[in-house]
Amino acid sequence: xxxxxxxxxxxxxxxxxxxxxxxxxxxxxxxxxxxxxxxxxxxxxxxxxxxxxxxxxxxxxxxxxxxxxxxxxxxxxxxxxxxxxxxxxxxxxxxxxxxxxxxxxxxxxxxxxxxxxxxxxxxxxxxxxxxxxxxxxxxxxxxxxxxxxxxxxxxxxxxxxxxxxxxxxxxxxxxxxxxxxxxxxxxxxxxxxxxxxxxxxxxxxxxxxxxxxxxxxxxxxxxxxxxxxxxxxxxxxxxxxxxxxxxxxxxxxxxxxxxxxxxxxxxxxxxxxxxxxxxxxxxxxxxxxxxxxxxxxxxxxxxxxxxxxxxxxxxxxxxxxxxxxxxxxxxxxxxxxxxxxxxxxxxxxxxxxxxxxxxxxxxxxxxxxxxxxxxx
Amino acid sequence: xxxxxxxxxxxxxxxxxxxxxxxxxxxxxxxxxxxxxxxxxxxxxxxxxxxxxxxxxxxxxxxxxxxxxxxxxxxxxxxxxxxxxxxxxxxxxxxxxxxxxxxxxxxxxxxxxxxxxxxxxxxxxxxxxxxxxxxxxxxxxxxxxxxxxxxxxxxxxxxxxxxxxxxxxxxxxxxxxxxxxxxxxxxxxxxxxxxxxxxxxxxxxxxxxxxxxxxxxxxxxxxxxxxxxxxxxxxxxxxxxxxxxxxxxxxxxxxxxxxxxxxxxxxxxxxxxxxxxxxxxxxxxxxxxxxxxxxxxxxxxxxxxxxxxxxxxxxxxxxxxxxxxxxxxxxxxxxxxxxxxxxxxxxxxxxxxxxxxxxxxxxxxxxxxxxxxxxx
Numbered sequence: 164x165x166x167x168x169x170x171x172x173x174x175x176x177x178x179x180x181x182x183x184x185x186x187x188x189x190x191x192x193x194x195x196x197x198x199x200x201x202x203x204x205x206x207x208x209x210x211x212x213x214x215x216x217x218x219x220x221x222x223x224x225x226x227x228x229x230x231x232x233x234x235x236x237x238x239x240x241x242x243x244x245x246x247x248x249x250x251x252x253x254x255x256x257x258x259x260x261x262x263x264x265x266x267x268x269x270x271x272x273x274x275x276x277x278x279x280x281x282x283x284x285x286x287x288x289x290x291x292x293x294x295x296x297x298x299x300x301x302x303x304x305x306x307x308x309x310x311x312x313x314x315x316x317x318x319x320x321x322x323x324x325x326x327x328x329x330x331x332x333x334x335x336x337x338x339x340x341x342x343x344x345x346x347x348x349x350x351x352x353x354x355x356x357x358x359x360x361x362x363x364x365x366x367x368x369x370x371x372x373x374x375x376x377x378x379x380x381x382x383x384x385x386x387x388x389x390x391x392x393x394x395x396x397x398x399x400x401x402x403x404x405x406x407x408x409x410x411x412x413x414x415x416x417x418x419x420x421x422x423x424x425x426x427x428x429x430x431x432x433x434x435x436x437x438x439x440x441x442x443x444x445x446x447x448x449x450x451x452x453x454x455x456x457x458x459x460x461x462x463x464x465x466x467x468x469x470x471x472x473x474x475x476x477x478x479x480x481x482x483x484x485x486x487x488x489x490x491x492x493x494x495x496x497x498x499x500x501x502x503x504x505x506x507x508x509x510x511x512x513x514x515x516x517x518x519x520x521x522x523x524x525x526x527x528x529x530x531x532x533x534x535x536x537x538x539x
Numbered sequence: 540x541x542x543x544x545x546x547x548x549x550x551x552x553x554x555x556x557x558x559x560x561x562x563x564x565x566x567x568x569x570x571x572x573x574x575x576x577x578x579x580x581x582x583x584x585x586x587x588x589x590x591x592x593x594x595x596x597x598x599x600x601x602x603x604x605x606x607x608x609x610x611x612x613x614x615x616x617x618x619x620x621x622x623x624x625x626x627x628x629x630x631x632x633x634x635x636x637x638x639x640x641x642x643x644x645x646x647x648x649x650x651x652x653x654x655x656x657x658x659x660x661x662x663x664x665x666x667x668x669x670x671x672x673x674x675x676x677x678x679x680x681x682x683x684x685x686x687x688x689x690x691x692x693x694x695x696x697x698x699x700x701x702x703x704x705x706x707x708x709x710x711x712x713x714x715x716x717x718x719x720x721x722x723x724x725x726x727x728x729x730x731x732x733x734x735x736x737x738x739x740x741x742x743x744x745x746x747x748x749x750x751x752x753x754x755x756x757x758x759x760x761x762x763x764x765x766x767x768x769x770x771x772x773x774x775x776x777x778x779x780x781x782x783x784x785x786x787x788x789x790x791x792x793x794x795x796x797x798x799x800x801x802x803x804x805x806x807x808x809x810x811x812x813x814x815x816x817x818x819x820x821x822x823x824x825x826x827x828x829x830x831x832x833x834x835x836x837x838x839x840x841x842x843x844x845x846x847x848x849x850x851x852x853x854x855x856x857x858x859x860x861x862x863x864x865x866x867x868x869x870x871x872x873x874x875x876x877x878x879x880x881x882x883x884x885x886x887x888x889x890x891x892x893x894x895x896x897x898x899x900x901x902x903x904x905x906x907x908x909x910x911x912x913x914x915x
Contacts, residue, residue: 196572198594202662217864218574286578488593488866488902526864 173463175323175456176402178409181330184231188328191230191263193219197339197520202486207502210518212340216332217491217526221256221287224332224399224524225319229256231328232317233264241266244314248294248305251280252525253319258289269314271305273297283527320398321454330402336520337410345516346407347498348400349524350418350427350461350468397427397457399524404464415516418461418468419501421476427453427461428468467512469501476500483523492528499523549839551699551832552778554785557706560607564704567606567639569595573715573896578862583878586894588716592708593867593902597632597663600708600775600900601695605632607704608693609640617642620690624648624670624681627656628901629695634665645690647681649673659903696774697830706778712896713786721892722783723874724776725900726794726803726837726844773803773833775900780840791892794837794844795877797852803829803837804844843888845877852876859899868904875899 171177198213216224233245244267247257254270261268270289272281273296284291294304309316319325337343397418404416420427429437436453453461471479476493479500483491498521501507547553574589592600609621620643623633630646637644646665648657649672660667670680685692695701713719773794780792796803805813812829829837847855852869855876859867874897877883 193575196574198572199569201596215864220577222864484866488591488598490860490864490866 176326180327184327188230222527223252225252225256228325228328230260232324233260255283258287262288320396330406333406343520345415401460471500552702556703560703598903599628601628601632604701604704606636608700609636631659634663638664696772706782709782719896721791777836847876
């Protein structure tokens with residue numbers, strides 16, 4: 164169990180730690196708006212409330228947890244800085260939180276990481292420290308930084324302070340839309356590698372049809388995104404579930420997960436943490452499976468896990484752009500995908516989910532990449 | 540001067556009619572959020588407040604005015620329905636407002652109008668009545684509908700009720716962000732036809748390079764949008780200026796206009812309404828130049844008009860997508876384009892514009908068309 168994750172009651176976070184987090188971070192975060200759409204209500208047959216965390220600082224909910232963790236440190240600890248070797252939205256969020264506190268953030272990034280990711284970290288003042296691409300190298304570089312600086316390692320999700328920070332989203336949302344009886348929260352945004360990996364650069368060159376070339380680029384971008392998204396690891400849904408169930412135990416908390424990386428669904432079914440070795444291998448060490456802090460919360464408080472396929476996620480992304488006018492990343496759209504999926508609509512147990520809060524968790528999709536990819 | 544535009548003091552609308560409109564439409568409209576971004580503040584060197592009217596019902600501010608006009612009608616008038624022969628965002632907004640009041644909306648649409656436009660009208664329950672593409676045909680079809688039904692013709696901007704409705708945006712925004720000292724409002728979203736018209740379908744077929752094909756499709760989509768956008772005609776800026784100047788006469792109201800259709804800037808310079816015949820011809824009768832209701836307000840209350848070119852608008856659109864995570868149409872992004880333009884930055888008179896409200900006026904860009912265009 165990570166540092167900073169002492170038990171608070173049954174889990175590493177509880178409603179008090181979440182309320183403390185809210186008081187701590189309130190002046191730093193954006194209170195993100197809740198949008199609704201009659202058209203999407205009609206399509207889904209429910210009332211939907213979209214919590215737009217894509218408008219959060221850093222473009223994703225991650226800033227809540229990072230901010231809480233950074234501002235939880237005592238002055239002596241804080242002065243030495245913070246370290247992470249996850250290089251997704253958490254790294255950017257941690258850099259920004261550290262900048263606001265005026266302390267250094269050391270971000271270990273593997274060589275070959277997407278440029279936009281590195282730029283995000285640097286924009287927010289994070290100090291990039293390069294490692295090789297393997298998890299072994301990343302961990303050893305991070306541990307060297309820890310030794311040299313005395314900084315604090317902050318895990319992206321398996322940490323009570325992070326979970327408490329993400330939980331503030333629940334408090335905010337349930338105040339903004341008190342009628343909510345169901346929450347749908349992304350639990351991981353990893354797409355099915357095996358299907359998309361069939362396409363390679365050489366196959367792209369042979370795709371003369373413009374439509375397929377376009378689709379290829381789309382899938383390529385989603386591939387890139389995936390490495391960012393898999394880092395979710397249950398931190399968001401854990402915090403959201405803890406706060407929501409504490410405020411109103413009757414609220415249903417559902418997690419949405421891509422079918423191609425359904426470790427959370429498998430874990431729930433098995434009653435223990437299941438990791439997917441093949442995904443783990445290809446995702447190159449961004450081992451964002453449920454952690455020992457998040458798993459007990461997911462096991463006990465998440466009522467069900469809805470799995471959706473890539474096609475449904477892309478369709479939901481389009482609806483977010485076209486109807487809501489909101490830019491989301493694939494993992495951001497997965498909650499809407501879940502609510503529109505057959506497995507949701509046809510599930511009799513979910514029939515009386517009437518007022519549904521959907522977390523649009525982030526909007527960090529590289530649209531510039533879309534432009535640029537066509538330029539090449 | 541149109542029906543419904545009796546003078547209220549000096550102009551066809553005033554702060555009282557705007558407050559009346561607010562009370563009338565408040566329960567029907569979305570209170571749209573105001574977003575901010577440290578990154579865009581840093582780029583512009585000012586504090587920016589983005590009023591997201593792209594999240595308004597119907598995807599644009601137009602619903603405010605349409606809703607006010609429809610709910611201003613007395614019961615006998617209303618029962619006979621409403622008519623318009625402008626087929627942009629106003630038509631969809633009017634259909635929706637009429638649906639909410641439970642009265643018919645007759646929308647005269649020229650054959651060959653973009654499919655998404657027609658679908659929007661139909662989705663909101665408007666009755667589509669086809670005309671030929673000429674303005675003459677549209678007017679004669681509309682007048683026939685008026686005779687047959689006794690319905691009320693509602694002009695998209697040259698009407699006091701419409702202007703009052705759009706003005707409610709000011710009241711809302713200045714309450715949400717009271718520090719604002721400057722407002723930037725789109726006055727028309729028409730792009731420079733002459734430059735983009737050089738590209739034709741045959742030239743598309745000869746563009747083998749993927750990037751140029753992509754650019755072509757982008758320009759094509761903007762072309763399509765243009766017909767919707769030019770309908771702005773000063774209704775928004777008139778309402779916004781009336782309300783803002785009444786609340787705080789020191790507030791600067793700036794209009795943003797594309798360089799290729801700068802009739803407002805030319806009119807301001809000349810002191811009388813200038814129409815651009817060549818634009819008028821190509822835009823096929825969507826004669827959205829300043830009307831006799833909007834012109835006096837623009838002449839007296841708009842402090843300056845910032846013109847920007849297409850390249851600046853596209854760049855601003857990208858920033859809205861990538862940084863704000865908001866989907867805007869070209870005319871929606873023009874306010875941000877203005878604030879980032881050299882002509883704004885280097886203008887000494889605008890140096891002390893510190894807290895700037897930018898109206899993201901609409902988000903009805905046909906992203907599906909982007910997908911579909913590649914499919915063909």
